Amino acid sequence: MQFSNIINASLIYATFRASTPIIYAALCAAITQQANILNIGTEGIMLVGAFTAVTVSYLTGNWLLAILVSMIAGMAIALIMAVGHIKYKAEICAIGMGINMFALAITKYLLNSILGKSGSFSDPAIVGIPKVHIPFLDNVPVIGEIFNNWAITEWFVIILVIVITFLFYKTVWGLRLRAVGRFELAAQTAGINVNAMKYQAILISGLIGGLAGAHLSLGYSNLFTEGMTNNRGFMGVAAMYFGNAHPVFTAVGCLIFGFADSVGARVQAYGVPSQFVLMMPYIITVLVLAISMASKKAAEKKRKSSLTV
Amino acid sequence: MKKKLLSVLLVAAMTVCMAACTNQADVNTDDSAAEESTDDAAAADDAAAAGEETASDESAAGSGIRVAVVYSGNLGDKSYNDSCNEGAMKAQEDFGVEIKSLEGTTAEEWEANFLACCEEGYDLVICSSSNFEEYMKEHCANYPDVKFAVIDTTVEGDNIQSISFAQNQGSFLAGAAAAMFTEMTDIEGVNEDAIIGWVGGMDIPVLHDFYVGYEQGAKYINPDITVLQSFAGTWNDPLKGKELALAQFDQGADIVMNVASGTGPGILEAAKDAGKYAIGVDLNQDADQPGHVLTSMVKRVDTACYLTIQSVVEGTFQGGTTSYLTVADGGVSLTDFAVMKEALGDQFPTEIEDKVAELEEMIISGEIVVDNYEGFGANQ
Numbered sequence: 001m002q003f004s005n006i007i008n009a010s011l012i013y014a015t016f017r018a019s020t021p022i023i024y025a026a027l028c029a030a031i032t033q034q035a036n037i038l039n040i041g042t043e044g045i046m047l048v049g050a051f052t053a054v055t056v057s058y059l060t061g062n063w064l065l066a067i068l069v070s071m072i073a074g075m076a077i078a079l080i081m082a083v084g085h086i087k088y089k090a091e092i093c094a095i096g097m098g099i100n101m102f103a104l105a106i107t108k109y110l111l112n113s114i115l116g117k118s119g120s121f122s123d124p125a126i127v128g129i130p131k132v133h134i135p136f137l138d139n140v141p142v143i144g145e146i147f148n149n150w151a152i153t154e155w156f157v158i159i160l161v162i163v164i165t166f167l168f169y170k171t172v173w174g175l176r177l178r179a180v181g182r183f184e185l186a187a188q189t190a191g192i193n194v195n196a197m198k199y200q201a202i203l204i205s206g207l208i209g210g211l212a213g214a215h216l217s218l219g220y221s222n223l224f225t226e227g228m229t230n231n232r233g234f235m236g237v238a239a240m241y242f243g244n245a246h247p248v249f250t251a252v253g254c255l256i257f258g259f260a261d262s263v264g265a266r267v268q269a270y271g272v273p274s275q276f277v278l279m280m281p282y283i284i285t286v287l288v289l290a291i292s293m294a295s296k297k298a299a300e301k302k303r304k305s306s307l308t309v
Numbered sequence: 310m311k312k313k314l315l316s317v318l319l320v321a322a323m324t325v326c327m328a329a330c331t332n333q334a335d336v337n338t339d340d341s342a343a344e345e346s347t348d349d350a351a352a353a354d355d356a357a358a359a360g361e362e363t364a365s366d367e368s369a370a371g372s373g374i375r376v377a378v379v380y381s382g383n384l385g386d387k388s389y390n391d392s393c394n395e396g397a398m399k400a401q402e403d404f405g406v407e408i409k410s411l412e413g414t415t416a417e418e419w420e421a422n423f424l425a426c427c428e429e430g431y432d433l434v435i436c437s438s439s440n441f442e443e444y445m446k447e448h449c450a451n452y453p454d455v456k457f458a459v460i461d462t463t464v465e466g467d468n469i470q471s472i473s474f475a476q477n478q479g480s481f482l483a484g485a486a487a488a489m490f491t492e493m494t495d496i497e498g499v500n501e502d503a504i505i506g507w508v509g510g511m512d513i514p515v516l517h518d519f520y521v522g523y524e525q526g527a528k529y530i531n532p533d534i535t536v537l538q539s540f541a542g543t544w545n546d547p548l549k550g551k552e553l554a555l556a557q558f559d560q561g562a563d564i565v566m567n568v569a570s571g572t573g574p575g576i577l578e579a580a581k582d583a584g585k586y587a588i589g590v591d592l593n594q595d596a597d598q599p600g601h602v603l604t605s606m607v608k609r610v611d612t613a614c615y616l617t618i619q620s621v622v623e624g625t626f627q628g629g630t631t632s633y634l635t636v637a638d639g640g641v642s643l644t645d646f647a648v649m650k651e652a653l654g655d656q657f658p659t660e661i662e663d664k665v666a667e668l669e670e671m672i673i674s675g676e677i678v679v680d681n682y683e684g685f686g687a688n689q
Contacts (some may be wrong), residue, residue: 017552118383227545228545269539269556
């Protein structure tokens with residue numbers, strides 16, 4: 001086993017490539033979490049987004065339109081959650097799980113009825129999200145290898161993390177959203193329309209979830225497979241917990257997952273038992289959550305002790 | 310009251326889902342329902358059973374033989390499962406038997422689907438892969454009137470027919486072709502390193518039988534070659550497959566064989582994205598990413614499925630037997646490189662084709678004996 005074959009420049013892009021779908025998913029979960037709503041349905045929203053993106057891209061040949069429609073589809077699914085949770089006071093976890101099961105079934109059904117395929121769908125007519133090729137980087141050795149030929153959505157996720165961070169912590173809207181999440185009653189007393197804020201949070205979350213799906217099926221690959229999210233939505237939720245719904249820390253959590261995955265893929269090729277490598281993401285998930293919970297608890301304790309003094 | 314209404318609505322929604330999926334006999338849905346609440350599951354089960362009964366009445370007009378095929382994975386993988394389904398569909402056309410396909414992606418679903426078929430009183434239950442081995446060992450004896458068949462592995466039992474393949478021989482040829490190809494540095498994307506790759510779906514014995522042959526074939530051509538091996542751990546995550554294949558390309562491999570069912574399309578796509586090459590499996594996958602798939606190791610799962618159904622229709626089904634399809638009887642083979650020839654034009658190295666044909670003869674004549682993974686081979 002050669003160390004340089006496992007840790008090298010291409011590992012950086014591999015890590016980022018594997019993390020991007022999870023970052024989108026985590027942002028989708030973070031927005032609702034700021035309003036104290038646990039978005040378990042991320043997985044389902046993503047799956048619907050992935051399916052819509054492939055279908056629209058295949059039928060129209062326009063990737064931008066495909067992304068837009070899949071974002072709207074994601075929002076439509078999120079709307080079901082929003083109405084169920086806010087208007088009919090249904091338990092959000094139950095609705096989320098329902099959405100995930102529904103997404104699996106509806107995409108399977110539509111795959112069959114619209115595209116006439118079962119299982120998976122790939123076709124040369126599917127137009128993927130273009131990759132950004134920076135010509136002058138071709139001749140720069142390491143940097144060129146790392147940063148060239150990223151999909152547009154891979155660059156966009158960085159912008160999105162910054163925008164959402166700004167939105168949360170530097171705007172009135174973000175302040176209100178966090179107020180609703182912290183203490184609903186107080187927010188209401190302050191004249192914030194709590195339900196409106198919650199609706200907005202869930203719908204925007206749906207938009208991002210749809211985008212996450214579109215990236216999965218058009219940016220990361222160029223196909224759709226039943227259940228292609230394969231728990232990436234749940235990993236996003238875990239990363240969101242790790243980052244305490246702060247976009248930047250959340251993204252860091254996702255990068256840890258992506259890194260574990262990419263290193264695993266490289267180590268395996270040299271005879272490390274696959275069972276062990278495939279276990280890694282789950283071990284990392286447990287570790288990451290344990291650490292984040294422990295630090296949260298410590299912070300809480302500190303805050304409480306300073307109150308009494 | 311509202312909660313009650315909601316639960317009624319949920320049950321209704323589930324029933325609608327069931328109805329929507331009846332042509333696929335989606336046992337998955339009522340399986341997941343079972344985890345949620347037993348009451349709902351019972352209701353859903355009733356609905357499913359009712360739907361199935363009417364379906365069977367209508368199509369029993371043919372030969373009256375009802376066949377269920379259970380899959381470990383989904384149809385549409387353009388690989389193993391689709392190949393099996395092709396055989397089943399052909400049998401349906403030729404003999405007028407009724408075919409029911411049940412797909413499932415998790416072990417719980419496999420067992421539930423399998424048991425559902427046993428209970429439903431099908432004449433023949435075909436387990437499409439070795440993932441069903443344990444359930445067959447446990448349950449087949451309890452259903453003496455049902456005929457069972459299993460592809461890709463051997464399960465003992467008076468009512469079980471086993472069909473397996475010499476995938477090690479086919480993989481030997483694939484490995485040899487890959488080992489020769491990785492030396493052709495004048496072809497675009499082929500580097501100087503003698504490194505080839507192999508990505509499998511789940512880490513199960515039959516895949517090791519593939520790998521043993523692949524490695525032996527590669528080493529037969531070049532004893533110093535490095536073969537990289539990875540498992541995705543799933544049959545239906547093309548993105549995971551893509552990531553594993555890209556990692557192997559980064560590590561110097563220029564051609565990667567996939568043995569991964571639904572995970573495979575991602576591996577072929579990785580070859581295209583990286584400007585490298587792949588080898589298809591089970592079905593002819595050469596045209597999936599034209600110009601990037603050197604050849605495919607075709608495994609005639611369709612023939613196995615078809616012959617089994619035929620034996621039941623003609624009354625020649627014999628439990629407790631094992632058949633082993635090899636290179637000699639066309640059970641496994643490589644494709645004719647046609648798509649790659651067209652893509653590369655004059656650059657196509659014809660010596661690969663000639664050498665593969667030569668090796669094939671040597672395997673048939675017994676001059677080359679391809680190793681088996683423990684538990685596989687003609688006498689197992």
